[in-house]
Amino acid sequence: MGLLESIVLAVLAASTPLLLAACGELVAERAGVLNLGVEGMMIVGAACGFAGAYVTGSIVIGALAGIAAGAALAAVFALLTLGLAVNQVATGLALTILGVGISGLIGAGFVGERIAGAPHLYIPGLTDVPFLGRILFGQDPFVYLSLAIVVGIWWFLYRTRAGLELRAIGDNPASAHALGYPVLRKRALAVLFGGACAGLGGAYLPLAYTPFWISGMTAGRGWIALALVVFASWQPGRLVAGAYLFGAVTILQLHAQGAGVGIPSQFMSSLPYLATILVLVVISRTRGRAGAAAPASLGTVFVPDR
Amino acid sequence: MKRMMIGGLLAALALGASTLVAPAQDKLKVGFIYLGPIGDFGWTYQHEVGRQGIVKHFGDKIETSYLENVNEGPDSERAIEQLARTGHKLIFTTSFGYMDPTVKVAKKYPDVYFEHNTGYKRDKNLATYSARFYEGRYIQGQIAAKMSKSGVLGYVGSFPIPEVISGINSTILGAQSINPNIKVKIIWVNTWFDPGKEADAAKALVDQGADVLMQHTDSPAAMQVAEARGKYAFGQDSDMYKFGQKAQLTAIVNNWAPYYVERVQEVLDKKWTSTDTWGGLNTKYLLMASYTNMLDDVKKMAEDTQAAISSGKLHPFKCPVVAQDGSTVECKGGTHLADEQILGMNFYVKGIDEKIPGK
Numbered sequence: 001m002g003l004l005e006s007i008v009l010a011v012l013a014a015s016t017p018l019l020l021a022a023c024g025e026l027v028a029e030r031a032g033v034l035n036l037g038v039e040g041m042m043i044v045g046a047a048c049g050f051a052g053a054y055v056t057g058s059i060v061i062g063a064l065a066g067i068a069a070g071a072a073l074a075a076v077f078a079l080l081t082l083g084l085a086v087n088q089v090a091t092g093l094a095l096t097i098l099g100v101g102i103s104g105l106i107g108a109g110f111v112g113e114r115i116a117g118a119p120h121l122y123i124p125g126l127t128d129v130p131f132l133g134r135i136l137f138g139q140d141p142f143v144y145l146s147l148a149i150v151v152g153i154w155w156f157l158y159r160t161r162a163g164l165e166l167r168a169i170g171d172n173p174a175s176a177h178a179l180g181y182p183v184l185r186k187r188a189l190a191v192l193f194g195g196a197c198a199g200l201g202g203a204y205l206p207l208a209y210t211p212f213w214i215s216g217m218t219a220g221r222g223w224i225a226l227a228l229v230v231f232a233s234w235q236p237g238r239l240v241a242g243a244y245l246f247g248a249v250t251i252l253q254l255h256a257q258g259a260g261v262g263i264p265s266q267f268m269s270s271l272p273y274l275a276t277i278l279v280l281v282v283i284s285r286t287r288g289r290a291g292a293a294a295p296a297s298l299g300t301v302f303v304p305d306r
Numbered sequence: 307m308k309r310m311m312i313g314g315l316l317a318a319l320a321l322g323a324s325t326l327v328a329p330a331q332d333k334l335k336v337g338f339i340y341l342g343p344i345g346d347f348g349w350t351y352q353h354e355v356g357r358q359g360i361v362k363h364f365g366d367k368i369e370t371s372y373l374e375n376v377n378e379g380p381d382s383e384r385a386i387e388q389l390a391r392t393g394h395k396l397i398f399t400t401s402f403g404y405m406d407p408t409v410k411v412a413k414k415y416p417d418v419y420f421e422h423n424t425g426y427k428r429d430k431n432l433a434t435y436s437a438r439f440y441e442g443r444y445i446q447g448q449i450a451a452k453m454s455k456s457g458v459l460g461y462v463g464s465f466p467i468p469e470v471i472s473g474i475n476s477t478i479l480g481a482q483s484i485n486p487n488i489k490v491k492i493i494w495v496n497t498w499f500d501p502g503k504e505a506d507a508a509k510a511l512v513d514q515g516a517d518v519l520m521q522h523t524d525s526p527a528a529m530q531v532a533e534a535r536g537k538y539a540f541g542q543d544s545d546m547y548k549f550g551q552k553a554q555l556t557a558i559v560n561n562w563a564p565y566y567v568e569r570v571q572e573v574l575d576k577k578w579t580s581t582d583t584w585g586g587l588n589t590k591y592l593l594m595a596s597y598t599n600m601l602d603d604v605k606k607m608a609e610d611t612q613a614a615i616s617s618g619k620l621h622p623f624k625c626p627v628v629a630q631d632g633s634t635v636e637c638k639g640g641t642h643l644a645d646e647q648i649l650g651m652n653f654y655v656k657g658i659d660e661k662i663p664g665k
Contacts, residue, residue, distance in 0.1 A: 112548065209501075210505045210530060215342070254493050258511055262661060269495070
């Protein structure tokens with residue numbers, strides 16, 4: 001296996017959990033709901049995903065358990081912020097703290113256990129093609145699934161009536177409500193979808209990336225996913241670019257260190273974050289106005305008048 | 307949960323004080339402050355194993371409690387004080403960053419005994435303890451040099467602090483004693499704990515030609531990468547054989563139970579004194595996991611080295627130690643480097659090509 005090939009493979013794997021979690025958050029934010037609990041939903045997804053796969057021996061059931069767990073936590077968030085109109089920022093932060101705690105509890109019995117990770121795709125002939133074979137046809141199923149979800153979201157947001165309604169609700173819930181759209185119900189579905197994706201992204205870690213459970217194993221990836229949504233200026237296509245860019249810088253700096261490039265590792269480790277900031281600046285510059293792409297009602301509570 | 311329990315204890319204690327005089331023969335209460343979750347399968351997990359060790363040894367003669375996920379720095383002061391206030395007479399604070407808070411609380415509670423792990427500040431009622439992890443790394447270096455076909459070792463580092471650097475140096479000195487031309491590639495991940503990143507670093511090292519991996523981070527991620535890629539690796543903090551049945555050569559296992567048992571016994575016997583304990587293979591504060599996946603002659607060599615270090619015949623930093631720049635390091639410990647030189651180590655030994663980041 002060539003060095004470049006293995007770097008690309010590592011980048012794809014490192015980016016996938018970020019992409020999955022960011023996808024869900026993108027949809028929730030497009031509906032106008034800012035859920036800062038991504039990290040919490042991811043870690044609970046990771047714990048439940050591992051538990052499910054360990055108990056049943058099935059990666060698919062593990063992934064479903066992760067999705068269900070993320071969605072369950074998101075349901076709590078929806079109940080509070082949509083049902084009871086509680087502040088979204090505070091609730092989201094609380095959700096992360098809650099998620100980290102619950103995941104430790106769920107995972108306590110699984111520390112030190114391991115499972116066989118998700119198998120990689122193998123198509124005789126195609127996968128064996130030098131260089132591109134492994135990259136295109138030799139990934140684990142989550143990598144393909146994440147890209148399929150991105151395409152699905154793009155199609156939903158820009159090519160369906162329901163997607164148009166969702167965007168309208170995110171921009172101006174009062175008008176959407178006046179037109180008779182069920183604002184809270186749609187927002188709740190968007191939040192649940194966000195939770196499911198975050199749960200799946202979290203479950204990717206113990207099911208495919210590093211097949212074991214350890215408390216806190218998401219290690220801040222939920223926060224990076226949140227930043228990626230802004231980075232992508234709420235557009236699914238850019239999300240892919242952002243996630244892979246972030247993954248690429250992360251992996252390349254490790255390789256640079258191993259190759260003995262004489263740059264302090266502390267600086268190298270901060271490179272992915274610097275790159276994110278840089279791109280944000282460039283985007284807001286070229287757009288003229290920072291945050292112009294943000295859903296207009298993002299993070300604001302909406303209480304429909306009856 | 308624990309916090310709530312302690313709150314309850316506090317209330318019960320206050321009640322007890324106001325209504326009746328406490329019985330003379332109270333159980334000794336022993337408290338622990340943990341940095342991570344007990345489910346980290348690394349540093350904190352091994353301290354928890356130590357706590358379970360004293361519970362098993364003393365049974366209902368003692369009562370133990372712990373607070374996990376306690377942040378280092380000022381935050382920890384409250385946690386430590388909480389234990390002191392609720393009648394704990396012996397308190398172990400198990401991370402370097404608890405040093406100053408422990409000193410502070412120890413001054414406030416002169417009749418409580420404190421034990422700080424990996425620090426250097428002591429007081430009448432505050433002792434310190436740590437383990438000579440570098441001894442185990444010397445053995446690992448020798449094994450790695452024997453097992454490596456490419457002659458390149460891969461090292462996943464956390465932060466370039468003396469503890470980690472002395473580990474790297476000890477590994478290389480061990481490896482050089484077998485193969486003077488051995489090379490090491492070092493990747494710093496700048497975190498103690500991020501399994502994904504640790505795995506990525508391990509993959510990068512393998513891709514760049516390393517065929518034996520070692521790590522100074524806390525999760526078994528690097529071990530799993532080695533297993534998946536058909537390479538070798540060493541476990542850290544705990545025995546990680548389960549994660550690399552074909553990959554693990556051995557592991558450094560932190561073993562605090564003997565120390566904890568000893569100190570609890572001293573408190574029970576009223577013989578506790580403030581001491582500075584830096585145990586190693588000889589006191590069994592660190593154990594080597596079974597030597598696996600190697601031929602008998604390598605295993606024999608490892609066992610001999612372990613015995614030699616244990617008996618004091620061999621010191622990993624025996625003089626002369628030559629630094630990266632070719633200068634000979636002053637030999638303050640007689641025949642080997644002095645303890646304070648190892649505890650403050652901030653140079654690479656000769657044979658490492660890379661530079662310490664930020665230097």
